[in-house]
Amino acid sequence: MDVISNLGLGFSVALTIQNIAYCFIGTLLGTLIGVLPGIGPVTTVAMLLPISFTLPPESAMILLAGIYYGAQYGGSTTAILINIPGEASSVVTTIDGHAMARQGRAGPALGIAALGSFFAGCAATLLIALAAPPLATIALQFGPAEYFSLMVCGLIAAVVLARGSLLKAIAMVVLGLLLGLVGTDMNSGARRFNFGMTGLADGIEFVAISMAIYGIAEVVYNLEQKQVADVVAGALGRVWPSFADVKQCAGSILRGTCLGAVLGVLPGGGALLASFAAYTMEKKVASAPRQFGNGDIRGVAAPESANNAGAQTSFIPMLTLGIPGNPTMAMMIGALMIHGIAPGPRVMTDRPGLFWGLIASMWLGNLMLVVLNLPMVGIWVRLLRVPYRLLYPAIIVFCCIGAYTINNKAFDVFVMSFFAIFGYVALKLDCEPAPLILGFVLGPMMEENLRRALLISRGDPIVFLQEPISLAFLVLAAGLLVVLAVPAIRVRREEALKE
Amino acid sequence: MRIRAPKDFWSGVMFCGFAAIALFAARGYSFGSAGRMGPGYFPLLLASLLGALGVVLIGRSILIGGEPVARFRVLPLAVIATAICLFGVLIEPLGLIVSLAVLTLMSAWVGAQFRLTETVALAAALVLFCVAVFVYALGLPLNVWPSM
Secondary structure (H helix, E strand, O other): OHHHHHHHHHHHHHHHHHHHHHHHHHHHHHHHHHHHOOOOOHHHHHHHHHHHOOOOHHHHHHHHHHHHHHHHHHHHHHHHHOOOOOOOHEEEEEEEEHHHHHHHOOOHHHHHHHHHHHHHHHHHHHHHHHHHHHHHHHHHHHHHHHHHHHHHHHHHHHHHHOOOOOHHHHHHHHHHHHHOOEEEEEOOOOOOOOOOOHHHHOOOHHHHHHHHHHHHHHHHHHHHHHOOOOOOOOOOOOOOOOOOHHHHHHHHHHHEEEHHHHHHHHOOOOHHHHHHHHHHHHHHHHHOOOHHOOOOOOHHHHHHHHHHHHHHOEEEEEEEHHHOOHHHHHHHHHHHHHHOOOOOOHHHHHHOOOOOHHHHHHHHHHHOOOHHHHHHHHHHHOOOOHHHHHHHHHHHHHHHHHHHHHHHHHHHHHHHHHHHHHHHHHHHOOHHHHHHEEEEEEHHHHHHHHHHHHOOOOOOOOOOOOOHEEEEEEEHHHHHHHHHHHHHHHHHHHHHOOO | OOOHHHHHHHHHHHHHEEEEEEEEEEEEEHEEOOOOOOOHHHHHHHHHHHHHHHHHHHHHHHOOOOOOOOOOHHHHHHHHHHHHHHHHHHHHHHHHHHHHHEEEEEEEHOOOOHHHHHEEEEEEEEHHHHHHHHHOOOOOOOOOOOOO
């Protein structure tokens, strides 16, 4: 049984005292910061990236993964208690979760969110352990043509699932790819787009651009929104859901987990799409659907399980193909690269300790979330009352220190300032930043694979259509675009994403 | 000619601007051929695509209606961007304490509910926290005090 011996190796890495500690710190920090209103997982991970620089790569990934699902869980807490989703994927949780909180049942809502997430996390972790090795084996056979088409397909899928205008999202991808090319060309050594600045010789620093967009630009944007926080913190109620609650939710959790696990693998949506789909499905299949929207516990259980399963399985394409499905995964790839590890199918064979250790730590992290969060909900509730005027200077401070300490260069701080302005303008113009970040990460890889594919075929682009796998990816990408161009579906997509 | 969708229009202008900069900067890079791509091949491809998308956005914004652009609030953005740059300028000569204090005070000042005493306390707390965590616990090479 390969899976068992692999997981054994994973646990032997994850269960060292040091890594347990990092997993604990990660989930704790993630929850702590994710719970603060207006800060989602992407911002949290971006802000805390610098902490991981000094660690060995295994510990760094374990820490970041812990931060990610800690923040994800923290986001649900704000959704339930103050009706402000910490991130898009807990938007649906606000519907029934906040209604429950107003009825004085905030405790069970938080409890079932944690239990559902725990179950979903365990199931998804197992799925990763089973699905990743065969996928990586397939991916190892991919030549440059397959890779290029896969990236095209992944980027298109990410764009399709982004909110707002399709054209703008594609343009953001292309701009991201271009920005990714800044710096020295790997192949010829030519300096590109450095505008005479030596600081750009190694390209635009990934940490600087992601913190600019998800940290600073978000802060500036939030400063002008008037958030009406409806804090329900008086009566939490018992945190542990009653047996009847659990029994009622068992089916919802199971369905949410399955749906989330499948949707999480797709590029683009991940946790976001999973939670929306799970809520919609639950409304259709559950008995007495009229209670949905008025504080039905199943309306919390299903999307929360789904978004956690989705968050977890979105690691699959990142780990096996080196392709990020969402901005958080892009940051994970950025972190791997900072540690000098090229993401892709080789990570599993070259660094099995890192790969399986990370997977084992996911399970551990989920356990910690339950243990950590249920007894400590009272503390998180108090954190919710921290006013934004005290929070945002702290975010800016951490981003600045982070940007500076990557290379100890003031230049990266200036880069961050520039992209903060760009990010604010983009937000104002309804241009989603996620496709830009994905494009930015994939830019150099895409160019390299395009170059190699065309070198082999002596410049004949037909190669992308001759290789069957490559053709399949391109057909899929084209299909997605065509489907979106059909007006009827476009309207339904807009409705689904608006809900 | 009337702009019916200002958000799309200005997005298009922005993308065209970036494309123009990229095309201009890449004018000297050797293009090569498809079989032997030079450093200019992929950038030029992308920049042309970006420019085309921008033009389509602009064209569409004249034909099809859309949302207006919400008012830009320039002051918070300008002050925060300046504060960040100032941090970059000050960190090396003046050290963490001074540069963080300036950064915190400037960025808090631009918010809606600025209170001086509270902000000073916040700045002090942040400086203490950052020095303890980043300099002592994580051992990052940062100047704490002004270097003479």
